[in-house]
Amino acid sequence: MPIALLAVSFILLSPAVAGGDDKPAQPQWFKGNTHTHTYWSDGNAAPEHVIDWYVNNDYDFLVLSDHNILSQGEKWYPIGRDDWRPLRPEHVEDLERRFGPDWVQTRTTDDGTKEMRLKTLPELRAKFERAGEFIMIQGEEITDQFDRDPIHVNAINLQELIEPQGGDSVRETIQRNIDAVIEQSRRFDRPMLAHLNHPNFGHALTPADVAAIKGERFFEVYNGHHSVRNHGDDDTPSMDQMWDIALTLRLTEYDLGLLYGFATDDAHNHHGQGRTSQPGRGWVWVKADKLTPNAIVSALRAGDFYASTGVTLKDFGSSDRTLWLEIQPQDGVTYTTEFIGTRWRDGAISAVGEVLATSSELRPQYEMTGDELYVRARVTSSREHPNPFAEGDMETAWVQPVLGPARGNITAQEPGH
Numbered sequence: 391m392p393i394a395l396l397a398v399s400f401i402l403l404s405p406a407v408a409g410g411d412d413k414p415a416q417p418q419w420f421k422g423n424t425h426t427h428t429y430w431s432d433g434n435a436a437p438e439h440v441i442d443w444y445v446n447n448d449y450d451f452l453v454l455s456d457h458n459i460l461s462q463g464e465k466w467y468p469i470g471r472d473d474w475r476p477l478r479p480e481h482v483e484d485l486e487r488r489f490g491p492d493w494v495q496t497r498t499t500d501d502g503t504k505e506m507r508l509k510t511l512p513e514l515r516a517k518f519e520r521a522g523e524f525i526m527i528q529g530e531e532i533t534d535q536f537d538r539d540p541i542h543v544n545a546i547n548l549q550e551l552i553e554p555q556g557g558d559s560v561r562e563t564i565q566r567n568i569d570a571v572i573e574q575s576r577r578f579d580r581p582m583l584a585h586l587n588h589p590n591f592g593h594a595l596t597p598a599d600v601a602a603i604k605g606e607r608f609f610e611v612y613n614g615h616h617s618v619r620n621h622g623d624d625d626t627p628s629m630d631q632m633w634d635i636a637l638t639l640r641l642t643e644y645d646l647g648l649l650y651g652f653a654t655d656d657a658h659n660h661h662g663q664g665r666t667s668q669p670g671r672g673w674v675w676v677k678a679d680k681l682t683p684n685a686i687v688s689a690l691r692a693g694d695f696y697a698s699t700g701v702t703l704k705d706f707g708s709s710d711r712t713l714w715l716e717i718q719p720q721d722g723v724t725y726t727t728e729f730i731g732t733r734w735r736d737g738a739i740s741a742v743g744e745v746l747a748t749s750s751e752l753r754p755q756y757e758m759t760g761d762e763l764y765v766r767a768r769v770t771s772s773r774e775h776p777n778p779f780a781e782g783d784m785e786t787a788w789v790q791p792v793l794g795p796a797r798g799n800i801t802a803q804e805p806g807h
């Protein structure tokens with residue numbers, strides 16, 4: 391065969407080596423946090439200080455999600471501020487030492503106030519992004535309220551700022567903010583994502599409020615801020631219970647499909663002091679073809695991720711009637727995997743969020759019996775979280791739910807519900 395023809399057939403037969411951006415890549419796992427604050431709103435550190443922590447702690451992507459603002463335009467922050475998010479002269483010196491004297495820009499205003507200019511996302515990207523190793527994804531915590539109930543929605547991979555949309559009820563306020571993200575995603579033809587934050591913060595949201603979100607399907611099953619009541623209290627279900635109630639409502643009465651869980655830091659305290667909300671408490675591992683904002687968000691949208699506060703999985707997956715996962719073991723640690731779901735029996739829901747099976751193996755697997763509406767898995771480590779949001783915070787992984795065989799029965803019986 392002539393050399394030229396050989397080369398052609400080689401390319402035709404092997405798209406993987408044809409080169410360029412189109413080559414299909416092996417999916418890889420990428421670790422990221424989608425919820426962190428800086429001086430751009432009420433975080434207590436410069437964005438470069440914050441990003442540097444995530445880079446040095448082996449994260450692959452980070453979303454700065456400041457309240458109702460993007461890291462865009464000119465913003466000056468007063469030096470010598472003396473509140474809970476101060477910028478002191480020693481902080482400025484520290485930034486100069488770490489990032490070079492030319493990096494930090496300061497000025498003195500007419501009234502004698504010294505200020506430092508906050509770095510914008512393009513500047514931060516140029517400083518920190520490395521192809522295949524670390525990227526920033528633009529984001530915002532849309533920070534709204536109804537009455538006195540805080541309603542916070544993280545919008546990820548945004549192109550433009552979204553102002554809080556308001557509404558005449560808790561649910562309408564949630565939905566109008568989510569709809570604004572969906573509208574922007576369509577307008578820019580770019581994958582974006584909205585996750586509903588910390589439902590128990592201020593006891594703001596009920597499980598039914600979380601269940602009712604339309605056109606989107608993400609919430610925070612774990613938020614690292616100390617005042618968000620991930621474990622619930624006397625009047626309020628835990629985030630795990632809320633997830634099961636919401637899933638059950640969505641798959642029966644509401645006919646809205648699955649709901650996926652994020653773990654996030656919601657970090658505000660970046661200087662070591664204060665236990666309020668520090669980086670490194672909760673994150674997601676995403677299985678994506680490559681490390682770009684669009685690829686990461688598309689993989690999240692597809693449910694190709696799990697939430698973690700310390701348990702790492704080698705992989706997880708599901709087939710027709712099986713949900714399995716494989717734990718990456720760590721020395722001296724044991725793991726309990728609970729497969730959790732709601733059964734549909736004799737035309738009605740049995741217990742909501744039952745533990746269907748428990749395993750202490752490193753490759754646990756659940757075979758569906760036929761009456762499950764959905765099944766999800768939670769892996770709890772025997773090790774306490776080294777930097778807990780509250781007492782009793784154990785290292786955990788949450789695998790996203792999959793639909794069970796009984797879901798088809800309901801749809802067939804009660805279309806349109």
Ligand SMILES: [Zn+2]
Nearest residue numbers: 531542587588
């Ligand atoms: Zn919030």
Ligand SMILES: [Zn+2]
Nearest residue numbers: 425427531656
């Ligand atoms: Zn926040």
